[in-house]
Amino acid sequence: MSFILRNTALLRSITSVIVRGFTVIIGKLPLNGSGKMSMMTNVIGLECVVCGRHYPPSDIWTCPNCGQAGILDVRYAATARFTAADLAERPHDLWRYQELLPITATSQLPPLQVGWTPLYQAPRLARELRIKQIWVKDEGRNATASFKDRASVIGVARALASGAKTIACASTGNAASSLAGIAASVGLPAVIFVPEHAPDPKLAQILLFGATVIRVQGNYDQTWELCQEACAHFGWYNRNAAVNPYLIEGKKTAGHEIAEKLGPEIPDWIAVAVGDGCTIAGVWKGLCEMRQLGFIPRLPRLLGVQAEGANAIAAAFFSGKAPTPAPAATMADSIAVGAPRNWRKALRAVSASVGTFICVSDEEILLAMRVLGRQAAIFAEPAGAAALAGLAKASKLGLIGTHEQAIVLVTGNGLKDVKSAMRAADKPFTLPPDLRQLITFFEKSR
């Protein structure tokens, strides 16, 4: 069943919805002349995170006043809201939070099922970490097996609404494979720019979805720059989260889901791995919105977890100075970011939550992959397990008390990086096909 159909079905049961502060009868939604989505969503403006200037909703990317550092934050009308009763009737995916998304009732939405990922209690994990309770949110269960699908569906929906004929991004990782998959689901051509050294296996998923992959003879910065230029020249829609303010709106739905599912049981902490900073800022935004709507009585504290070899935002948090770009060195490729662009949003979120940052080594990440697999049956990619590594360290250091409860956000499936899984796992035992020798083996290993 396509999402459009479901959306229509949903809308049939609702007679009216608040759009931009006035009541409109759904089904007779007035399309404006340009057909631009921004005119019909609940978005009222964009606010620069550097200078604070406000702009009307549009498809401008960064703040004209502050340049590329001027990342924008999407603001909604005060009337944009939903209740628990509204949500009860809706499909189990991220579109259930539609009033607080930059889409309209008539948007063409990608049909792949994204969001509403499992949130498991993990009592054995909690015992091992000596804290009261742990929930694990498994984002590896999304359509292309990572958290990035939440951003990509928003990007693709807005690309379609803006009339773009192609969507592009620069990435070798989850953002790229996610974009390729979500774009394929609606038949929108995708162009992915990757640095020259990107290994073939990383590209297999992207290529299989039919995206055009341009391997750029240069480093990541040159690759990123070429993508920007190409989007400007060809009029392609730009899915780079660093410059597109709407993508974080998809990411925040993980915060919505946590708040909707746990309500008053919302725990003390949420551990999130941090690379560029966009994910933790998104989760926080979602939680804050749900607090305002009354779904949760209080906000949890954020534990931002960075790799020791890619710790620019954590360093900035503790020093109070802007991050210094430096080469990234960690096996957790999804958070191996040397020059994070969304550090301001991340720092603000962690500070506002009275949270903190912690850094973990690759060895600690490998150990966390093992522990997560054994004690919670979640197979995570290194960046996904990094959040647990940070939580474990925070518990050891006494930053998190034994009476406290926490959520671990696992951002990607371990199948995306089998090589690291092999480093984290035990080795098999080799035996002849003989029952007596097997018996002896198990007697000895007791």
Next chain:
Amino acid sequence: MSFILRNTALLRSITSVIVRGFTVIIGKLPLNGSGKMSMMTNVIGLECVVCGRHYPPSDIWTCPNCGQAGILDVRYAATARFTAADLAERPHDLWRYQELLPITATSQLPPLQVGWTPLYQAPRLARELRIKQIWVKDEGRNATASFKDRASVIGVARALASGAKTIACASTGNAASSLAGIAASVGLPAVIFVPEHAPDPKLAQILLFGATVIRVQGNYDQTWELCQEACAHFGWYNRNAAVNPYLIEGKKTAGHEIAEKLGPEIPDWIAVAVGDGCTIAGVWKGLCEMRQLGFIPRLPRLLGVQAEGANAIAAAFFSGKAPTPAPAATMADSIAVGAPRNWRKALRAVSASVGTFICVSDEEILLAMRVLGRQAAIFAEPAGAAALAGLAKASKLGLIGTHEQAIVLVTGNGLKDVKSAMRAADKPFTLPPDLRQLITFFEKSR
């Protein structure tokens, strides 16, 4: 909401308990002396598929009269039923069909979310195949990324109910990684027997879930035999689908879901890749049960798809003779079965459905992987795409008409076999970081 078996004896003394977060009314279940689960489910007996003898429900595996060929079929009480209204209230996973599963209201159920996988309409795929409509059921979205989770959760639930302290199987593939994950979710030790030549990457997922892996210095038959002996000696619960009649009961829930979701829209055909034969037989059983319960007005026809290099069941279907074991040769490892054990159930299902078999080459499977990725945004492992390859061939041969509709069951995620995906995918293009050269490239490639 009553999750309970319609057994009046059980309903005499009502009490309420919390199962998986839901308050359900259950009877005060009469525990028999042995505490065996079989006394409390809706299962009334086991029927041998060879000689037709009936046995009382128990944890016997194959028919004592027919030996290992005597695979058993689980039979339920005529009173075991659910209605659409019952289902409307239930969680979105395979346990919603509990009355027709070999579990009880008090069974400890593995917490990982299994089943209720997406069923997408794929209009572009249908146009490419020149048939009226195609739905794709993406089983790669299960907890460990394959269809096998449906069987493993039943195996683990029954192992726990029988008091087993360990569960085991012989496999290198999806059954093994699935068992390892589902067992880890409840802290049940798992022992996996693999043939000596099993490659490390295939084992990474299994090992990461903490299973003990025994690499047997021998071929697959010796590995399988050692697993049987070990289960008998140590009292381990045996998850080998070839001898454990309960596992197919999990697989049939894919049929339940298709019927529940599509109802009167149930299409003309369902294409399913066939290795051992257990999956297609399971899907058929689920559909038949739903037909009996009135969820669908008629049954679809089964298209059994085998690899040309592992076509024992298809050959038996067309020759009318029992399959001849032969070495299997196909890249689609999940259906590379030379000596299928469940061929009787598979043949019966396809015949009863007035369906047929079709065989596809590895090249056709690779092409299907590409088409599925591009036209339906599903990244499938080779066995998963084989079903589509068969459907495409059947359409070309005129076995399926342009006015007909079909479902394709995709049994596993493409991330499980990135090497094959690389064979199926296009190559990236290499360019310098220069916009003008990029423009020239796109002008030429038009």
